[in-house]
Amino acid sequence: MTETPSYTLFIGDQSFSSWSLRGWLMLEKFGLPFQTRMVGLYDGTMAEDLAGLAPARLVPVLRLPDGVVIGETIAIAETLAERHPEAGFWPADPAARALARWMVAEMHAGFGALRATCPMQLLHQYEGFAVPDAVRADLARIETLWTLARERHGAQAGAGRPWLFGAYSHADAFFAPVAARIAGYDLPVGALARDYVATTLADPAFQAWRGAGLEKTYDPVPYALDLPTRPWPEGLAP
Ligand SMILES: N[C@@H](CCC(=O)N[C@@H](CS)C(=O)NCC(=O)O)C(=O)O
Known part of the structure; x- marks a missing residue:
């Protein structure tokens, strides 16, 4: 069985990480296949958790199915819109x-x-x-x-x-x-x-x-x- 290629979104604590919420909504609201990975924003493990995602240093971070890593929500937003032009991330008008x-x-x-x-x-x-x-x-x-x-x-x-x-x-x-x-x-x-x-x-x-x-x-x-x-x-x- 082949697995659907999936995005991986690295996020901070849902109750407090406002930027993580933005990234997560982009994937969730538009029905893209993704998994989340928690980063220890308040547990002291943030640097260690992001170590394999250089140069990312904040959450959220998006890893594309092909392994490319993107930080900054605005860059994540534009990349998703470019990869899924049919999804309607931006208004059509x-x-x-x-x-x-x-x-x-x-x-x-x-x-x-x-x-x-x-x-x-x-x-x-x-x-x-x-x-x-x-x-x-x-x-x-x-x-x-x-x-x-x-x-x-x-x-x-x-x-x-x-x-x-x-x-x-x-x-x-x-x-x-x-x-x-x-x-x-x-x-x-x-x-x-x-x-x-x-x-x-x-x-x-x-x-x-x-x-x-x-x-x-x-x-x-x-x-x-x-x-x-x-x-x-x-x-x-x-
Ligand atoms: N401009 C960044 C902001 C990201 C950001 O500040 N994330 C916070 C969590 S909501 C963070 O990682 N804070 C950890 C820190 O400042 O060390 C974006 O658009 O993604």
């Missing part, structure tokens, strides 16, 4: 595709205040998180981009296509950890963003990723804040 690429690039390079102040955690929702101005500014920019994508392109796709550009695309994989941060820290956003966060949280692939993360417990919990918590939300309160 050129204007939508250009905006999707822009948003993915801006996500990959930006939103430093949100990323530094609110590390992704999928355990619970913090109550009473004091939102710094710089994080509010990042959220405002994110809402501008999400609104543009939805109103210009996503909404045209019709019912049952709630993603940024209608059908699921790389843009949604890149913004999933942003939606998770908005949920995890109960960050203030408007109605369109709340709906989009709810769409992400309800996605079976996202839920499977989160469920896998919950199988591991932590003491101490990485990035824990001294704040009360509520259970992880299904969506965001209006």
